[in-house]
Amino acid sequence: MPNRPRLIAIASGKGGVGKTWFAITLAQALAARGGPVLLFDGDLGLANVDVQLGLTPQHELGSVLSGRVSLAQAVLRHPEGGFDILPGSSGSGTLSGLDPASVEQILSLLRGAGAYDTVLLDLGAGLERGVRRMAAAADTLLTIATEEPTSLTDAYAVMKLYANDARQGDARILVNQATTHAAGLRTYETLRRACVSFLRLDPPLAGIVRRDDRVRDAIRRQSLLLVRHPTCAAAADVEAIAAGLSQRAAA
Amino acid sequence: MRLRLFRAPNMAEAMARVRAELGDDALILGTRPVQEGVEITAALESAASVAPAARPPVVPDPRRADLLAFHAVPETLRPALADGPLDQALRRALPFHRLALTGDARPLLLVGTPGAGKTLTVARLATRLVLAGCAPMVITADAKRAGATEQLAAFTRLLGLTLTVASHPVTVGRALARRPPGAPVLIDCPGTDAFDPTQMEELRALAAAADGTVALVLPAGLQVEEAADLAQAHAANGAEMLVATRLDLARRFGGLLAAAAAASLPLAEAGIGPGAADGLVPLTPEELARRMEARLAPSAAAAGDVADRLPRPAPTAAPRHHGPPPRREVDTHPTAAPTSHPMPPPASWQAAAMPDPRAPLHAGQAASVRPRPTPMPAPRARQDVRHAE
Ligand SMILES: Nc1ncnc2c1ncn2[C@@H]1O[C@H](COP(=O)(O)OP(=O)(O)O)[C@@H](O)[C@H]1O
Ligand SMILES: [Mg+2]
Numbered sequence: 001m002p003n004r005p006r007l008i009a010i011a012s013g014k015g016g017v018g019k020t021w022f023a024i025t026l027a028q029a030l031a032a033r034g035g036p037v038l039l040f041d042g043d044l045g046l047a048n049v050d051v052q053l054g055l056t057p058q059h060e061l062g063s064v065l066s067g068r069v070s071l072a073q074a075v076l077r078h079p080e081g082g083f084d085i086l087p088g089s090s091g092s093g094t095l096s097g098l099d100p101a102s103v104e105q106i107l108s109l110l111r112g113a114g115a116y117d118t119v120l121l122d123l124g125a126g127l128e129r130g131v132r133r134m135a136a137a138a139d140t141l142l143t144i145a146t147e148e149p150t151s152l153t154d155a156y157a158v159m160k161l162y163a164n165d166a167r168q169g170d171a172r173i174l175v176n177q178a179t180t181h182a183a184g185l186r187t188y189e190t191l192r193r194a195c196v197s198f199l200r201l202d203p204p205l206a207g208i209v210r211r212d213d214r215v216r217d218a219i220r221r222q223s224l225l226l227v228r229h230p231t232c233a234a235a236a237d238v239e240a241i242a243a244g245l246s247q248r249a250a251a
Numbered sequence: 252m253r254l255r256l257f258r259a260p261n262m263a264e265a266m267a268r269v270r271a272e273l274g275d276d277a278l279i280l281g282t283r284p285v286q287e288g289v290e291i292t293a294a295l296e297s298a299a300s301v302a303p304a305a306r307p308p309v310v311p312d313p314r315r316a317d318l319l320a321f322h323a324v325p326e327t328l329r330p331a332l333a334d335g336p337l338d339q340a341l342r343r344a345l346p347f348h349r350l351a352l353t354g355d356a357r358p359l360l361l362v363g364t365p366g367a368g369k370t371l372t373v374a375r376l377a378t379r380l381v382l383a384g385c386a387p388m389v390i391t392a393d394a395k396r397a398g399a400t401e402q403l404a405a406f407t408r409l410l411g412l413t414l415t416v417a418s419h420p421v422t423v424g425r426a427l428a429r430r431p432p433g434a435p436v437l438i439d440c441p442g443t444d445a446f447d448p449t450q451m452e453e454l455r456a457l458a459a460a461a462d463g464t465v466a467l468v469l470p471a472g473l474q475v476e477e478a479a480d481l482a483q484a485h486a487a488n489g490a491e492m493l494v495a496t497r498l499d500l501a502r503r504f505g506g507l508l509a510a511a512a513a514a515s516l517p518l519a520e521a522g523i524g525p526g527a528a529d530g531l532v533p534l535t536p537e538e539l540a541r542r543m544e545a546r547l548a549p550s551a552a553a554a555g556d557v558a559d560r561l562p563r564p565a566p567t568a569a570p571r572h573h574g575p576p577p578r579r580e581v582d583t584h585p586t587a588a589p590t591s592h593p594m595p596p597p598a599s600w601q602a603a604a605m606p607d608p609r610a611p612l613h614a615g616q617a618a619s620v621r622p623r624p625t626p627m628p629a630p631r632a633r634q635d636v637r638h639a640e
């Protein structure tokens with residue numbers, strides 16, 4: 001039977017919470033644990049994975065969807081990260097502007113990417129149709145929140161749609177930029193309580209990533225945190241989350 | 252969800268502010284000590300429900316596109332067949348009709364180009380009716396073509412039916428006046444050139460005299476425009492449905508689909524193999540979809556073709572006989588006969604090929620259609636062929 005990769009979508013509703021950075025870093029952490037990883041830049045148009053990593057894609061996503069270019073030809077191999085990237089640069093705008101058929105096409109392309117064990121989807125900001133559909137279609141949804149109230153309400157909005165679209169699914173909460181571990185737990189509990197009370201949904205905690213200046217440093221240098229600052233707090237946090245995700249996958 | 256943070260020197264004051272601003276329905280999501288005292292995170296959820304999930308849209312299946320291209324399905328039909336299960340798409344896109352050959356139905360005239368499979372279709376429909384215990388009246392209006400009568404007679408003989416020859420509207424009318432009560436009527440028409448006005452005029456006169464339903468017999472595998480033209484010409488001359496033939500031999504069904512669509516002629520029956528009893532089946536969307544798809548699945552197609560050629564299991568129930576029992580030359584209870592070599596199962600005669608039209612059979616040769624250890628029955632009193640003209 002052909003390998004069917006596990007699709008892990010990363011959403012937040014709000015922008016700037018660290019989705020793209022986290023997706024990149026998780027991709028490397030998962031790849032380091034063994035098992036090929038593909039990172040799909042679902043923040044189409046903004047092409048933020050390319051930018052954060054300083055990569056220049058050779059092919060547009062549209063060429064892959066139309067069949068002119070194969071998936072293997074279109075992916076970029078990150079030389080140090082040990083994972084592949086499918087750029088979202090398409091000229092067709094963001095995922096939210098994509099027509100439903102193209103969204104389904106992307107999903108089946110990713111589901112059929114049998115060369116990978118894990119496909120990470122960086123869904124970009126917003127709650128538009130395409131984002132909503134991909135969040136619901138993923139095997140696991142990681143909803144990222146920070147302690148900011150606006151991030152909490154946006155993360156809650158993501159969970160609300162998810163509760164409606166894929167109630168039985170596997171959605172987890174990830175807190176990023178936490179001042180301390182305890183503060184991150186409090187942020188999780190706040191969001192969890194809202195989900196339990198209003199949505200009758202009790203999402204588990206995927207993990208907490210602490211705020212760490214090394215993150216901004218790595219991004220500024222267009223390099224990977226696990227390469228540049230492999231022993232910093234945020235690196236350890238992401239590695240712990242990767243371990244937790246792998247465990248659940250094996251179980 | 253509305254989310255608000257409230258800070259106050261103490262808990263009671265903070266809670267009072269929450270109630271004042273969010274009301275009694277406010278939910279406390281969290282509290283934490285801060286420099287000024289305490290911070291409460293509270294939320295209010297509006298009752299407004301979530302917009303229904305964007306249902307995954309039906310995505311055009313690239314393999315479907317390949318399938319439609321392979322069958323040379325006309326461009327105009329492709330959007331309607333592009334997605335969803337093929338049988339359901341066919342059901343929506345094309346007309347289908349279940350042929351009802353009841354005793355009180357109007358006579359059924361089989362028309363079409365020479366060699367389309369009209370005579371074979373009449374023979375198969377007659378066989379189906381006899382097996383169902385309902386002996387039909389079989390008429391051939393094809394008196395011109397050498398051997399045409401004998402070809403059909405060889406079959407009606409096997410079924411114990413009398414073949415009536417009537418090729419002129421007047422004689423057809425006369426023959427039908429003697430239609431046995433409760434007998435469905437099948438009329439084999441001469442092969443016609445659909446674009447010859449004289450021939451089509453004659454066909455119309457025949458159909459009018461019989462007050463019959465005209466079914467166009469159309470071989471699968473014809474080129475798309477050819478098939479569509481043919482169907483339209485016949486529809487303009489009164490054809491009401493399509494009987495497709497050679498589904499087992501043709502590779503591409505675009506012509507068939509084009510004919511049904513262009514002429515709005517419902518698909519009724521399909522010739523799927525050489526058997527007399529099982530070589531014709533009602534043409535349903537499911538049957539058509541299965542056969543179309545089998546053509547692109549190499550292994551499945553091969554298996555399907557083998558299955559087409561294998562004799563089907565014999566009907567489990569013995570033919571029911573209503574009204575006058577049809578006379579049968581073929582012993583359907585071979586176990587009753589002494590066997591010198593293995594008896595073919597009853598199914599094998601049902602699957603027997605049509606007598607070779609190039610070698611017209613005589614009464615005494617009918618049994619040669621299959622190996623038969625028992626001698627022929629004594630000469631029959633009743634006529635095999637009756638000339639009405
Ligand atoms: N754990 C962290 N510690 C410190 N800064 C962070 C952390 N995570 C994200 N950031 C900062 O947040 C910014 C936005 O991150 P990005 O991945 O682009 O967010 P998004 O994809 O959600 O819009 C980054 O430039 C980085 O400076
Ligand atoms: Mg981003």
